[in-house]
Amino acid sequence: MGDRITSVRLGHYAVPLAHAVSDAKVATGRQRPLTQIDVLTCEIGTDDGLTGLGFSYTTRAGCRAQFAHAKEIADNLLGEDPSDIGRLYERLLWAGASVGRSGAATQAIASADTALWDVKARRAGLPLAKLMGAHRDAVRVYNTSGGYLQAPIEEVKERAARSLAGGIGGIKIKVGQPDMKEDLRRLAAVREHIGEDTPLMVDANQQWDRPSALRFGRAVEELGLVWIEEPLDAYDAEGHAQLAAALDTPIATGEMLAGVPDLVRLIDLRAVGFLQPDVPRVGGVTPYLKVAALADHAHLQVAPHFVMEIHVHLAAAYPRDSWVEHIEWLSPLFEERLEIDGGRMRVPDRPGLGLTLSERRHEWLLDDARFGTAE
Structure with a gap:
């Protein structure tokens, strides 16, 4: 008989931002x-003494729903072989089938699924990327956290320079304000400050209609952007496809899509140059x-969104050289830090994700639940 899952422990944390x-x-x-x-x-936790860690997240609202759903289905894992990840994924899906296969339901499953992959890699004594075939x-790696709109442009420029000096390879800034001229002014200032050879991206967070996005894209062609991110509503696959066909600058989107079929539609329509x-x-x-397998088959670049602590492994295992987003907001939740040098983020050499929860986490705990021997 193989190893068996003996315990499941869930936690809901609210990690504050510095600003x-x-x-x-x-x-x-x-x-x-x-x-x-x-x-x-x-x-x-398992009979063999292994412990895997996974996590999901929300911004502004939804984590209580994730936590509640996870509590309802977690005991379906007890007594099961943790290596049977595909079968257990289906088991958890069917346990909550009445609420569907996307959104909060599957985002709750994401934390358990990631923990199972962490267990498997820890058992092998390999970083997750190596287990998958790095x-x-x-x-x-590019930085996003320094380019938000509440910051004056001089602060954005200063933080961009600091990021580059610290080994970051590219800079992304936010656009999509009601006054597009202000977006263009800020963007031109950052491009001049970091130089024409530094990779630069922009993110409109879904705030344009199709004509506005096209106007912006044409206005910035000469700046040599790596991509224009979320120019349209996340679910407007046809609009993104039209925009991608009309512009030289690649389109990036996909981060808000909470189900495989919606991401596959972007791939099928050739709506992106970078899937996120x-x-x-x-x-x-x-x-x-x-x-990721379908994106590679379509010869697309992949730039996974946020949670660099997980995505550094998956990007390293993707056949095409990917970008990972540097946002340090979750760093206080973990003891370890990711290494960055020469424009790249190194895959941790520790087994699994290479993460352990920090001692400080108790400051931010809102709720928890334990099943099996963890009770």
């Missing part, structure tokens, strides 16, 4: 400034790998 941040959704009145990240953690030991799946949002490592 509130605002993107175009705030500038257009659709959301309030972001002040914290809510995180759902899942720790899975193509490289380090991946390209998010492991917690799409439902875990298992569905992410399905999307």
Whole structure:
């Protein structure tokens, strides 16, 4: 008989940001400034003494729903072989089938699925990237957290320079304000400050209609951007396809899509140059790998969204050299830090994800639940 799952422990944490941040959704009145990240953690223990860690997250709302769903289905893992990840994924899906296969339901499963992959890699004594079959030991990295709209342009420029001096390879800034001229002014200032050879991206956070996005794209062609991110509503696959066909600058999107079929539609329509799946949002490592295989078949670049702590492994295992997004907001939740040098983020050499929860986590704990021997 193989190893068996003996315990499942869930936690809901609210990790505060050092400073509130605002993107175009705030500038257009659709959301309030972001002040914290809510995180759902899942720790899975086994007979063999292994413990795997996975997590999901939300911004502003939804983590209580994830936590509640995870509590309802977690005991389906007890007594099962943790190596049977595909079968257990299906088991958890069917346990909550009445609420569907996307959104909060699968994002709750994502924490357990990622923990199971962590167990498997720890058992092998390998980093997750190596277990999957790494193509490289380090991946390209760009910074987003310094480019939000609440910051004056001089601060954005200063933080961009600091990021580059610290080994970051590219800079992304937020656009999508009601006044497009202000976006263009800020963008030109950053391009001049960091130089024409530094990779530069922009992110409009879904705030344009199709004509506005086209006008912006044509206005910035000469700046040599790596991509224009989320120019349209996340679910407007046809609009993104039209935009991608009309512009030389690649389109990037996909981070908000919470189900495999929606991401596959972007691939099928050739709507992106850079696909941006998010492991917690799409439902875990298992569905992410399905999307990544299809993206590679379509010869697309992949730039997974946020959670660099997970995505550094998946980007390293993708055949095409990927970008990983550097946002340090979750760093206080973990003891370890990722190494960055020469424009690249190194894959940790520790087994699994290479993460352990920090002692400080208790400051931010809102709720927890234990099943099996963890009770």
